[in-house]
Amino acid sequence: MRASPKNSPPNLRGEFHRYIALLLLALLMANLDACRRAPPSLVVDSSIVAYDIEQDPNDPQRSIPLHYEQAEGKRIFYDKCIWCHADASPAGPSNRSNLIPQPPSLSDGNVLNSLSDGFIRNIVTLGGSALGKSPMMPPWGNTLNEKEIHAVIAYVRAVAQPPYQAPGRSSSDYGVK
Numbered sequence: 559m560r561a562s563p564k565n566s567p568p569n570l571r572g573e574f575h576r577y578i579a580l581l582l583l584a585l586l587m588a589n590l591d592a593c594r595r596a597p598p599s600l601v602v603d604s605s606i607v608a609y610d611i612e613q614d615p616n617d618p619q620r621s622i623p624l625h626y627e628q629a630e631g632k633r634i635f636y637d638k639c640i641w642c643h644a645d646a647s648p649a650g651p652s653n654r655s656n657l658i659p660q661p662p663s664l665s666d667g668n669v670l671n672s673l674s675d676g677f678i679r680n681i682v683t684l685g686g687s688a689l690g691k692s693p694m695m696p697p698w699g700n701t702l703n704e705k706e707i708h709a710v711i712a713y714v715r716a717v718a719q720p721p722y723q724a725p726g727r728s729s730s731d732y733g734v735k
């Protein structure tokens with residue numbers, strides 16, 4: 559006798575039922591998912607895509623977008639430098655007002671913009687006394703690596719008020735003296 563679907567062995571029929579049940583379950587899940595409220599779509603303004611931002615020290619309404627290296631520098635600044643180089647620290651009032659000579663705020667473009675990248679790198683690496691400045695400026699050469707010091711400089715340049723302008727080509731490097 560030939561096996562009709564009705565007479566198919568019970569184990570095959572069981573398999574078929576399990577298959578149907580799974581299919582129904584999958585359809586049910588898919589429907590449930592569709593019923594869920596769609597999440598609010600994220601509006602990204604491509605002009606302000608940044609790793610981090612910093613508040614403009616002179617204008618609380620304005621924030622300065624930071625690219626990756628500047629954002630890394632911000633992290634280091636808040637960890638190591640803010641205690642002496644800002645008007646307020648995460649722990650409250652800043653130490654800056656207690657120090658003589660008073661360290662400049664690192665966003666003070668009037669002071670920092672006149673310093674070259676090389677000078678800042680050296681004073682941060684070697685400390686104040688190595689450059690004839692106050693020994694209260696600690697040397698960071700054993701704590702921060704070159705990349706991190708570079709990042710701090712990038713951050714300082716980004717937040718400077720008035721804004722920092724990179725110097726033009728130095729005539730002593732390429733031009734006729």
Ligand code: HEC
Pocket residue numbers: 634635638639640641642643657658659660661662669673678681682686690691692693694695696698710
């Ligand atoms: C313990 C306090 C202290 C900490 C922390 C500190 N500094 Fe200083 N820093 C000073 C003092 C004091 C001076 C001023 C030296 C002088 O004018 O003789 C100074 C000067 C400087 C200057 C030179 C400014 C100028 O006018 O020539 C730079 C740049 C600087 N610090 C960067 C940093 C950076 C970057 C960090 C963090 C990695 C840092 N400092 C952490 C105390 C500190």
